Amino acid sequence: MLARLEESGYAEVKERHREPISQFPLINAVVSKVQKGLVYVDPVSKSSFIATKAGFSLFVGDESANDNGNFFEGLKDCLDLPNYVHIYSPPRSLAAYFEESSTYSRIRRRSQFRRYDPTVLREYESLLPAGFRVTRIQDVQFDRLENAFKLDFGGRYWNSREEFFQGAIGACILNEQNDPVAVCYSACVIEGVAEMDTLVLPEYRGRRFMRIVSEPFFNMVAAKCLTPHWDTFVSNKASYVLAQRFNLQLVREYDLLSVVLR
Template sequence: MFALSLEARARAYTAYAANSAFFPLIAAVLSGAQCGAAYADSVEAPRQIYVEHAFGFAQLLGESTPGFEAELQKYLLIDKAFAAPKVRLYTPLLPAFHICEPMQAVRAERQRFFLRTEVYAETRARLLSRSAADCVVLSVTTETVSRVESAFGLVSRFWPNAAAFVAHARAQVICHAGEAAAICYAAALENGRAEVDIFTRPEYRGKGFAMMAAVRFVDDCLAHGVEPLWDCFTNNAGSMALRERLGFLDCAAPYEFFTIAR
């Protein structure tokens, strides 16, 4: 496995932008917007590339190359040489070793959903009409980002620093009775597409705050020509119900997902 230079990552990004299995978090590593590593079977003319975000999300790209996949299997399952506590492997392209017992033991299924804007437009007013009178939207700025981090602890989960989070995450925070309750933001934003992430503090769950934050986030995306992408585990009943209510109805085929812990 050879580490890819920044120039090689940029070339890979150009090809990846047209990939039907495009994940903004992976693209962010290739573009340099977020931290991570990229390895290939060759420095000069890579046929297969493995991209790993600093938080652990990873993807295998290109054409299957047995020698490279054997090295990757050792890296992931034997040496566990990755930096993050867990690797979370998106696998629309399945490595040959996905059938081995250690991989099957950590297998799950995820699915991607796309917004139907006409459905969203029809339901948006109804959703917003249910907003609690004592809720406000907090603008995330350099002055308020420390408050957001204190409430949720996720400003640096994906983004390299607070400044990058403020500038690019398009975060929408719902405050209830003066306290930050829920947030919806872009875990990554690449090529006009945003990876949606939502979090509600435990004491505020079940009150509709996640929905309120998501509506504000989708509004912001649509106003700026950004396509929000919803991706979740197929057995995550809460996320599946929320995306359906919002109008994320068009879907790609479910795909295998492996969570490999050190």
């Protein structure tokens, strides 16, 4: 049976499973108590299930000691978890269990990239259309960012709008009316790594805005001596092209198991 762990026990979980946790910055941010999340443990096997508020999660522990059916039922009973969770690099037996069950689930392949090259990028300045400009996210009113992108900046990953503005790194493209149209920001910053998230409004896609808004983000991260972390679907060919352009290094590929709990 899964039991929710108090924050005082997070350090022990992190120490016991340091390697897999370090591969996923959002998970690391939870057990490091940088961002709010949820940790459940099996008192018998000492296995743990770590989840962000947005549902990105990681199972760590002894796979052989878990009954996948009971584990899933235990997750459904954890009502603090979102209804839809995404499990990083799930154990093979757990993935197989969901493939054979009637529960809605799907597995997709993802890639992680990191940029270790601190070279300042300047091309975005010449690629910006006339009347558009790039600015820091902190120079745009929070409500304008939220109304434009609907990303729940102060709740999805960060603990509050204040922490988002104080701790997040990000760039935003503004149009001729000074309305936000594209953003690239850090979903978390933990142990020298900044996990990036990017969104371009639908009506502005196909204009290289993802590339344009990513360049100043990389510059901001490099200026703080941090390493940007880009996690994307393998099927997203555009991301691979950009990864090559930005001299990002492929760190690993893994499966992402998405499951409807209830």
